[in-house]
Amino acid sequence: MKKILLAIAAISTFVACKNEKKTDTVVGKNEAGQELVVNETGDTIAKITSTDSVTTPAAVTVEKPLAVYKATDDQYAFKYNLEKGKTYPLTMAIQSTHTASDGKETMKMSNSSKKSIEYTVKDVQNGIYTLEVNSKHYSEKMTGPDGKSISYDTNSAKPTDKSIAVSWSIYKAMIGKSYTMKIDQKGKVIAVEGLEPIRKTIENSVKQQLNAEEQKMLGEVIKNSLSKDVLAAQFEETMNIYPNKNLKLKESWSDSQNINEGPMKGNITMTRTLSSVEPTKTTITVKGVQKVSGSESQQEVKMSANANADVNGSIILDTESGWINKVSLTKKETLKRTVEGQGQKQTMTETVTTTTNVN
Secondary structure, eight states: OHHHHHHHHHHHHHHHHHHSOOOOOEEEEOTTSOEEEEOTTSOEEEOOOGGGGOOOOOOOOOOOOOSEEEOSTTOEEEOOOOOTTOEEEEEEEEEEEEEEEOSSOEEEEEEEEEEEEEEEEEEEETTEEEEEEEEEEEEEEEEOTTSOEEEEETTSOOOSOHHHHHHHHHHHHHBTOEEEEEEOTTSOEEEEEOOHHHHHHHHHHTGGGSOHHHHHHHHHHHHHHTSHHHHHHHHHHHHOOOOSSOBOTTOEEEEEEEEEETTEEEEEEEEEEEEEEOSSEEEEEEEEEEEEEEEEEETTEEEEEEEEEEEEEEEEEETTTOOEEEEEEEEEEEEEEEEEETTEEEEEEEEEEEEEEEO
């Protein structure tokens, strides 16, 4: 009986030992530096540690939302995808060369200007972006037919030339002053607020340089130019470029505007084409055509004019945010004016080449 009990105890001890965690004796290391142990069958194998049996989960890649993204049927959708707290810069440089000739004499003039503005996203609610708009820099240079130039730059001292000192003072007063603009995801301006304090600052900055009549005139100009409608139009002309539909690559969209200014009538059509969409940039090519003409008579003198213009260039957007990385546009315009009266006829031909570069 004792032998049976001892046998049962031995078996129980053996089973218990099998169920306990076995401590292996290390007999060496392999070429990979792993410790070697002898298994139950007498084979030398690499020691298995607790971490060897744990599978590290693969990293999960979260795709960022994009401003230009593929929707359905290989078509791309467009929207602004701005980040709260981030500042988006915009620097616009415009250069124009103006040549006028009556067939006998030729005059040349040129003008160049640059402005830098920063847009900081203060809030995002239901697809509406609240932007703080801050002017950073303005400069302009004008060269007349005589070859003489005048210029001002808000990064430089006030010009001594009184004809441009007022312009310098106006723009200098705007530097560092901000207002609020609300836009939707297509770049359409919904509201502009906070302009009145800026207008007051500008008026005060030039008060001592102008007489009462000039101050009144300037006040009206500032009120009209620093208005919600004007600032919205300026912003949308540059930034509200997205189509109202999804597009496939190489597909185009156009918008036309009728021109009706006194006797001059016509239209301008701008056509944009989605050329390419890459992970970091989206390229849009631009082509435009403008045709305007008209005539009128005054006291037996007939005046007529026609103007034709072509626009070519490209717009490069940041694919993630939708903000403009680069704009390069060239507009070439030809204007002919003819005056007839008392048996005489005179034609003046003007050509204007304007290049616009952003960022």
